[in-house]
Amino acid sequence: MTAIGTAPSAPPSETAPTSVGPADLWRRIRGPVGFVSALVALAVLVSLGAERPPEGLLEPEGPNPEGTRALVQVLQQRGSNVTVARGTDDAVAAMSGKSVLVLAGSHRLRPEELDRISAASGDRVLIQPTGPALQALAPGLEMTGRTDADTLEPQCGLPAAQAAGSADMGGELYTLASERQAADPAEKSAGCYPGQGGAGDALVQLDGGTGTTTVLGTGEPLTNARLAHEGNAALALNLIGDRDVVWLLPDPHVENGQASLVELLPRSVRMAAVPLAVALVLLALWQGRRLGPLVIERLPVVVRASETAEGRAGLYASRRARDRAAAALRAGLISRLRPLLGLGPDATPGAVVAAVASRTGEDPVSVRALLYGPDSTTGADRFSADDAGLVRLADELDRLDGHLR
Amino acid sequence: MAITGKAVLAAFTGTLVVLIAGSVGTWLLWTVLIALAAAIVLDLVLAPSARKVVFERDGDSSIRLGETASVTLLVANPSRRTLRGRVRDAWAPSAGAAPRAHTVRIPAGERRRFTTTLTPQRRGDQRAAGVTVRSVGPLGLAARQCTHAVPWSVRALPPFHSRRHLPGKLARLRELDGRHSALVRGQGSEFDSLREYVPGDDVRSIDWRATARRDGVVVRTWRPERDRRILLVLDTSRTSAGRVGDTPRLDHAMDAGLLLAALAAKAGDRVDLLAYDRRVRAQVRTHGRGSRIPAIVQAMAPLEAELVESDPTGLVATILGGHSRTRQLVVLLTDLNAPAMEEGLLPLLPALTSRHLVMVAAVNDPRITEMAAGRGTARAVYTAAAAERALTDRRRITAELRRHGVEVVDADPDHIAPALADAYIALKAQGRL
Secondary structure, three states: OOOOOOOOOOOOOOOEEOOOOHHHHHHHHHHHHHHHHHHHHHHHHHHOOOOOOOOOOOOOOOOOOOOOHHHHHHHHHOOOOEEEEOOHHHHHHHOOOOOEEEEOOHHHOOHHHHHHHHHOOOEEEEEOOOHHHHHHHOOOEEEEEEOOOOOEOOOOOOHHHHHHOOEOOOOEEEEEOHHHHHHOOOOOEEEEEEOHHHOOEEEEEEEOOOOEEEEEOOOHHHOOOOOOOOOHHHHHHHHHOOOOEEEEOOOOOOOOOOOOHHHHOOHHHHHHHHHHHHHHHHHHHHHHOOOOOOOOOOOOOOEEOOHHHHHHHHHHHHHOOHHHHHHHHHHHHHHHHHHHHOOOOOOOHHHHHHHHHHHHOOOHHHHHHHHHOOOOOOOOOOOOOOHHHHHHHHHHHHHHHHHHO | OEEOHHHHHHHHHHHHHHHHHHHHOHHHHHHHHHHHHHHHHHHHHHOOOOOOOEEEEEEOOEEEEOEOEEEEEEEEOOOOOOEEEEEEEEEOHHHOEEOOOEEEEEOOOOEEEEEEEEOOOOOEEEEEEEEEEEEEOOOOOEEEEEEEEOOOEEEEEOOOHHHHHHHHHHHHHHHHOOOOOOOOOOOOEEEEEEEEOOOOOOHHHEOHHHHHOOOOOEEEEEEEOOOOEEEEEEEOOHHHHEEEOOEEHHHHHHHHHHHHHHHHHHOOOEEEEEEEOOOEEEEEOOOOOOOOHHHHHHHHOOOOOOOOOOOHHHHHHHHHOOOOOOOEEEEEEOOOOHHHHHHOOHHHHHHHHHHOEEEEEEEOOHHHHHHHOOOOOHHHHHHHHHHHHHHHHHHHHHHHHHHOOOEEEEEOOOOHHHHHHHHHHHHHHOOOO
8 A cells, every 4th residue: 555665865876896905905004014114123223232141050151140250350350361161172172281170060061071071180160069070070079068057267277268268158068088088198188168067168179180179069159249248259269369260161961862752753744734834824714704894783772661660570579669569559450440430530548448348348448458558547557568468469459350340 | 815715625635745745855845835825826816806896786775674675786797707706795684685695607798697685674774785706716726805885775664564454444434534424513524515315314414405406305415624734753762662572662653653644645634754852853744735655654764763861842842843833633652651751741731732633642561461460479469560550650641641632542562553543533533633
């Protein structure tokens, strides 16, 4: 019947590509790309010439608190030629009869390397050596204890220690094995900075055939942080002296001859990983590319018309508002009954009760209690005392309603 | 650009080749990778440009909600190579477009027609979102892709479910027409014609002067006055967004309003439309004779309930300030929301009723009635009490409106349209228009 009207408006026939073309794309991204490249260039420029010095425990080039760059520089200023060796080969090549070898990090040396060092001539200063190092370079010396005290007194005749006085020598303590002492009484040894209870000395100097070997129980006095404390600097300089120094801090040993899991795989499998990665990237691109952009839509609000009533019902129930609920039920019934009883909207309660009582033949007092609740004089409403009463009220009102229809 | 599944398959095949024959040397790996990259690049180069494809649209632009529109897309391939691939004609999800994408094969210089059917789930305008072409190269490994804006819009008009009531109501309307002389002469009746008396006619309607001039007895017939003005006012404020059943109040109101408009148009009255919340959302004015039902349908189609409180002052001002200074029937399609009405419309009613005849039509919610009947458990009774309170408020506002001389039509969603039509016919029969 009702004719469908004309089209809303002649649909425009202007068609145009909306995807970004290469030129558009370039125009869009050149800003961000330029910004990022400028940042990268700036970062590269700033980082040039700012090489980070190596850091580590007793690191001769390390400015960190545990490093020993300060001592090395002091030695250099005093005319010593300090050679920093990172491997046994360098160290042995640099060592001579007049040089002193400072060995830190002996745990990184293998037995054959220790043997090569012990064969080389020259004085040696061992800093907190490991058991094998002790055995190879200072035979007969044993680690016999530790002390936690920071500062120790020299208490010996060694000039270097005596001149330096107390120093931060708290650490490992050594004792020369007694059989060794008995076997070769000609060998001179001096122990300084003893720990409490005679557990040993923190500094032991042995005079061997090829030169003296000094064992320090700790590298603490040599570090940048502690060099200026007590007699630390004096002790270190006295021990090392004005000779050429070879400072050996071996690099961590790289194990050769062991193949990793990847190396054990067949070559073709390793090679196939590259096309596999390409295939996975292509898979992601294939699945990730949508056929056109998402379409957005303005959705209408979905709200039930009965929402207010339902909300009010929830409030009544949660607060147990029986009086409100009873009043609503009663008012609803009365407003429905009034036209049936031939009464106007302004009928008094008395008139309503009288009309209902005469139609149903019930007791006006009970009808009044049902329809209007108790008077202020007669006390509490028996219907709104509990939930069961409210359910009963609803049923009673239904019964009355059924009677009158 | 886009990658196809074939390219992925080729890459996995390459992986397999390297895995099996990798021992021959690294050159195999490079060969596989370069061959794959070359094939993809070649495919991209050889694929016809998706950017240069030309489109043309045609098809339905207006349907009734529930019907299916078909929109055709003419895709022309201006390049010198065959365009193969997929074309997606994108519409919003609620447009119910099918199929999602077309597989196309268009030889060089030719064009093909593709049809997308739309079954909108909502009233209003559906706009085409864009046409995406994915042009696959000859090897089928890679594709060029481009989205084009090819505008079109399909308007889903109100479904007008109540039109099934129209024949019945029209028959009742005809009973009022001059063919029935039994009609009592009323305020809004006008003289229609004189005709021969037939047994059964009211003797009071005999025109004695005319009878005296003729042989037989002549009676006067009357008909309701024509060319009355009716203003349908749709309330599009927040209360009309609430859903009764599965449909917003606004749509129920439109359905009822359309039946009334169709009926009034047949009865020779003029129907105007005003949709208002805080401002005029739609307005249709009839000039001269005849009604503009199609215009009203079109104006209703894109209306949505706005989540704002209505502004009765502005509404009354708009109605009173309309071009028509003559008396008209103002049919206000809204909700009988007691607090909103008491604060808003009620105080302004006298201004409206003094000039016009006002009728308020509202859909009541069967869910409330259902809730009010709940018994047995405490929760059900609390719910019943809340529903009872809503119903009492509604009755109170109805009584209040009637006291102001406003006609109130309050019916459930299935009966609101015929009830409103009946109220209109009754007014017409009483000559109150």
